[in-house]
Amino acid sequence: SQQGEEDPQALSIQEGENATMNCSYKTSINNLQWYRQNSGRGLVHLILIRSNEREKHSGRLRVTLDTSKKSSSLLITASRAADTASYFCATRNYGQNFVFGPGTRLSVLP
Amino acid sequence: DTAVSQTPKYLVTQMGNDKSIKCEQNLGHDTMYWYKQDSKKFLKIMFSYNNKELIINETVPNRFSPKSPDKAHLNLHINSLELGDSAVYFCASSQVGGNSYNSPLHFGNGTRLTVT
Numbered sequence: 444s445q446q447g448e449e450d451p452q453a454l455s456i457q458e459g460e461n462a463t464m465n466c467s468y469k470t471s472i473n474n475l476q477w478y479r480q481n482s483g484r485g486l487v488h489l490i491l492i493r494s495n496e497r498e499k500h501s502g503r504l505r506v507t508l509d510t511s512k513k514s515s516s517l518l519i520t521a522s523r524a525a526d527t528a529s530y531f532c533a534t535r536n537y538g539q540n541f542v543f544g545p546g547t548r549l550s551v552l553p
Numbered sequence: 554d555t556a557v558s559q560t561p562k563y564l565v566t567q568m569g570n571d572k573s574i575k576c577e578q579n580l581g582h583d584t585m586y587w588y589k590q591d592s593k594k595f596l597k598i599m600f601s602y603n604n605k606e607l608i609i610n611e612t613v614p615n616r617f618s619p620k621s622p623d624k625a626h627l628n629l630h631i632n633s634l635e636l637g638d639s640a641v642y643f644c645a646s647s648q649v650g651g652n653s654y655n656s657p658l659h660f661g662n663g664t665r666l667t668v669t
Binding site for chain 2: 485546
């Protein structure tokens with residue numbers, strides 16, 4: 444069964460605004476990762492947060508993790524048109540499998 | 554210098570045909586994967602190989618057969634193609650062994666398979 448569930452499914456914002464995407468999951472995890480997929484391309488890893496971490500930053504990205512609620516959020520600040528893409532969360536337990544959510548399609552309008 | 558490369562990028566074929574997709578990674582990773590992405594962008598694991606050994610084999614029709622000649626290659630062969638096989642197939646790799654739980658997935662750019 445699918446582990447991660449993102450919401451919203453689609454998000455449209457103006458350039459310069461912040462974009463927040465949420466991810467929920469069902470079972471215990473070792474870490475949670477966020478990926479970006481541009482149209483016609485493979486997924487690219489953005490940021491990883493371990494299960495014992497609560498917040499992590501990377502450039503304009505901020506990720507939070509609440510293991511008690513089994514949820515994570517990805518915040519992109521000062522969005523740009525180039526941020527237009529689909530964003531996926533993926534959870535990993537202690538095995539080899541990465542389980543992806545259905546993704547959020549972000550459109551940043553100039 | 555592509556880290557995970559898969560070929561072909563596009564594959565258009567008729568029902569009933571047999572086709573293969575090739576994947577190679579030059580990252581030295583010990584684990585490779587095949588994912589299927591449907592029209593709604595939903596990504597589902599199909600297979601995972603660790604050092605040429607099959608580790609994950611989700612509920613995939615046995616018309617799909619992965620082959621890993623060495624740990625840098627994982628090919629996907631599909632027999633008797635059906636309309637429902639149309640999707641984008643992604644190869645990925647990761648370092649899983651040892652204490653590598655924080656190693657992310659590296660994806661190829663996908664193969665868009667269209668079965669007519």
